[in-house]
Amino acid sequence: MLEIIWIIIIGAVVGALAKLIMPGRDPGGFFITALLGMGGALVATFLGRLLGLYGANQNAGFIASIVGALVVLFIYHSVRRRQT
Numbered sequence: 001m002l003e004i005i006w007i008i009i010i011g012a013v014v015g016a017l018a019k020l021i022m023p024g025r026d027p028g029g030f031f032i033t034a035l036l037g038m039g040g041a042l043v044a045t046f047l048g049r050l051l052g053l054y055g056a057n058q059n060a061g062f063i064a065s066i067v068g069a070l071v072v073l074f075i076y077h078s079v080r081r082r083q084t
Contacts, residue, residue: 011037014062018069024077040069 012030015037019026026036044060044067054060060068 007038008034010062010065011035011041013037014040014065014069017066018073021066022070022073022077024073026073026076036069036072037065039072040067041065042068043071044068 012034015033015035018036018040019033041060041064044064045054045058047068048054048058048060048064049056
């Protein structure tokens with residue numbers, strides 16, 4: 001149970017840092033920011049494993065998670081720009 005709470009807190013911090021770094025209007029409050037950070041960690045882990053940077057049982061670190069969250073935000077901005 002504490003692991004899930006820890007994931008949410010770290011996801012919120014990573015998402016908030018990504019929102020601060022990338023300019024533009026971004027979605028939501030705390031939960032959306034936490035989901036952004038967790039999604040960024042998943043993207044960074046997937047890309048790191050694809051490139052051979054991480055093994056099968058390794059996850060992305062804090063900095064890589066921020067980069068992954070920036071990728072997620074960039075995709076969000078691109079899709080939103082096309083819709084308007």
